[in-house]
Amino acid sequence: MFSRTENFSQYIRLYPVVAFFLTVNILVFLITIIPGIGDTVLYAGMGVNYLISDGEWWRLITPMFLHGGLMHILFNMFSLFIFGPELEKIAGKARFLTIYLLSGVFGNLATFFLHGPDYASVGASGAIFGILGAFGALVHYTKRILPQLRQIILPIILVSVVMTFVQPGINATAHIAGLIFGFLVGLSYFHPKRIANWKKR
Incomplete structure (x- = not known):
């Protein structure tokens, strides 16, 4: 389910929203490491x-396109590259877009x-965790139909949450x-009645 076998052109054609976010994040990161204008x-x-x-107010949106170092963006973009396509395929482009952006915001x-006035942060992690949350909602509705999804997603969510509190910064x-x-948006999007309506269209 999460193994990527597409070539470059297939990936862009099949998952345009994921490809867009990957491209924007990588380009912005490259800009931020240019001496002088990067900082x-x-x-x-x-x-x-x-x-x-x-x-x-734009600082509620722009942090999800900025990263604090090479390992930071590699981890987030690898997660987006692996998990994003399947969710975009299941939910559709518009729904994936809302899950990603609104989770980040x-x-x-x-x-x-919840933090003090001097607190500062960057990163797409909130949006990435939104993808995992949406998969969690899908697991909730399909645990008997797709047990393999549950076996994959729940350990990933558990490990990700644990690492959140173990790693510094x-x-x-x-x-x-x-x-x-x-997860909450996924409960709405993937409700069996709503999916049935998708299939009727």
Whole structure:
């Protein structure tokens, strides 16, 4: 289910939303490592709570396209590359887009409300955890139909949550908030009655 066998052109054609987010994140990261302008771009978009309080609302969105280092973006983009396509295929482009973006924004909102004014963060992890949360909702509805999905997803979610609290410098609030939001949206999107309506169209 999560093994990727497509070539480059097939991947882009089959999963355009995932490909778009991969491209944007990688391009933005490359910009942020350019001497001179890189730090300016990073600081202009990172989530800083007191600046959000001052009206810089875009900082609730832009942090999910910024990363604090090579390992940070590699982990997030690898997760998006592996897990994103299957969810985009199951949910559809528009629904995947909303799960990804709104989970990221919700994670940043939770960070804003639950941390102090000096707290700052970057990363797509809230959106990535939203994808895992949506898969968790799918497992809830298909545990008897697709037991193999449950065997794969639940350990991944468990390990991801544990690593959130074990590794230093992690915005655990965004991770957990994104996971919860993705799960709740997934419960709505993947409800059997709604899926039945999709099939009728």
